[in-house]
Amino acid sequence: MELFLIGMPGSGKSTAAKEIASLMQISFYDTDELIKKKYKMSIPGIFKEFGEKEFRKYEETVLNELIIKDSFIAATGGGLPCFNDNMNKMNDTGITIYLKTSIEILFQRLRKSINRPLLQGKSDSELFDYLQKTIKSREPYYSQANYIIDADKTLNEIIKSEPFNL
Template sequence: MIDPSPPDETIEARVRRGLGQRSIVLVGLMGAGKSTVGRRLAGRLGMIFMDADHEIEAAAGLTIADIFAIYGETSFRDGEERVIARLLRDGPMVLATGGGAFMRPETRRRIAERGVSVWLKAELDVLMRRVRKRPGRPLLQNEDPEGTMRRLMDVRHPVYGSADLMVLSRDVSHDRVVQDVLEALDTHFADTPSRSVAAQ
């Protein structure tokens, strides 16, 4: 099969062409680097970057921790689902999602329709080292945050495994992880036919 891309086309151009009107949606546990990697990835691709957690806070006028404390996790997840649906309609973009967002079947369906999902997977010690630098995460406000993280890994990893791609978020420079994501996307688009997003 003849490769239709020009021989001097950059990886960024190939990925943008492969995406079409779809968004890149980063999923994974807290501390996986979704926001940091996503912001740099968007810069490489010349795309908008959006952080779903920040958009939820802006819509509610409250921090994530306050939403959890006042309204509870179920209410937060309902709002999160609505915000992600809106952001996906506004694509294409690079979208970083909260750790629990991909657990919702309806959110997974919408991401599959309008995006390419990338699971940033990190080992427990890497996650814990990173989250300790940013205290205040609602799900870790207990006496055994490491045990909580282990349980989250047990429950969420099988679901994250249904993402289109998996990239290891390890202790290297953020730019190296961004490059890994680009290369994974490039390979993915080379192996799968492109498709357009249906207008809704």
């Protein structure tokens, strides 16, 4: 079984994926971590040196390498489903699960984040506006997921949801 967790930064994809991988005894991957390992640079470093367009190419490369593996759960970067036909690739390969999180919860989780290049240097009002705009632009991709889970819930509630039922 190949599972892809998608959603906004701060939705809890990595945290949930690690727990689910442990409970299901399958491999865990984080596409941002795979990018850092493959390209030997931090995500903020890639953005700073090469820009978002190049980063999206790196995401696509890592996804193409990931989808040939078996029995895993992957936490994807927030924008990964929205570029280079990546959402269709994930849906064709396995099961996609959108961790849908309210803007209020995302705002609280992300307002103190320092390692997210698209959020750096934003005031609270700029962050809130960015989240509104980004959710609106990404929702058409995220809504193509096989499952949509309310990620305002606790981790325990999420892992008991379909399709996990753990």
